[in-house]
Amino acid sequence: MEYKDENHQISHQKYDCLLFDLDDTLYPLSSGLSVEVTKNIQEYMLKKLGIEGSKVPQMCVSLYKHYGTTLAGLRAIGYNFDYDDFHSFVHGRLPYKMLKPDPVLRNLLLSLPIRKVIFTNADEAHAARVLSRLGLEDCFERIISFETLNSSNKGTVPANKYVAESGKAELHTTSSPETFDIDEFSSHPNADLDLPKTPVVCKPFEEAFQQVFKIANITPVKTMFFDDSIRNLQTGKRLRLHTVWVGNSHKLEGVDCVLESIHNMKEALPDLWEAADEKSESISYSGKVAMETSVIA
DSSP: OOOOOGGGOGGGOOOOEEEEOOTTTTSOGGGSHHHHHHHHHHHHHHHTSOOOTTTHHHHHHHHHHHHSSHHHHHHHTTOOOOHHHHHHHHTTTOOGGGSOOOHHHHHHHHTOOSEEEEEOSSOHHHHHHHHHHHTOTTSOSEEEOHHHHSTTOOSOSOOEEEEEETTEEEEEEEEOOSOOOHHHHHHSOOTTSOOBOOSOOOTTSHHHHHHHHHHTTOOGGGEEEEESOHHHHHHHHHTTOEEEEETOSSOOTTOSEEESSGGGHHHHOHHHHHHHHHHHHHHHHHHHHHHHHHHHO
């Protein structure tokens, strides 16, 4: 298999952080867990929000398309609900047994003496359960989750009105209107009608990335970003992250490298390990010199 890197930049750059998405990135889409998530989201929309059953599937697709997550989209178009209740219903009932320990990935991650950070739109409890099932709970410096970026808003106040614009979130001070017909908007876009945007901070919007950079002290040009979402990667690329598309075999604009599986990291990105080996050799050599100097003195 051939892996391509745009302009062969990896060998000329030093990376001090690896930023990882969680779901469908650290484990494969084929696990089936994301299908269960979708089922639970649609059931929440039906049972908790009273949305007509026939409208739920398409609305779910439209909200994800425009807002990155269904939760963010529901808040944008006027639905008021508690975030913890949503996450408990959607993630709290998942069959996590579908995920198996991944010692191969664990060894790959632990063999790299580079900072590793999780950046997920999911809640803390879900991230902890996934990492525990995979056996990766001690492989990352920190987890930046939904709560990290939305700690001041529990979802119990009316949504504000925003305009969604190519990865940027611009706040408008007017109150949220009654429920916005997202499917009608998707079918017949109106140039004169502003698409409301969520008060939720999440990928793929630039605001979320900028907060992550600040919280985790990340320098984008020295960071490699792994995600299964092309939209997230394209936002990351605009912000100067080096982007790795996981779960694909062909490149698109905004992608520097592709991996069919996260297990292909070492094969596709050997320079990361070469740099790690050089670092280890440098440390060993420095230690030897220090010892000899001590003897001479």
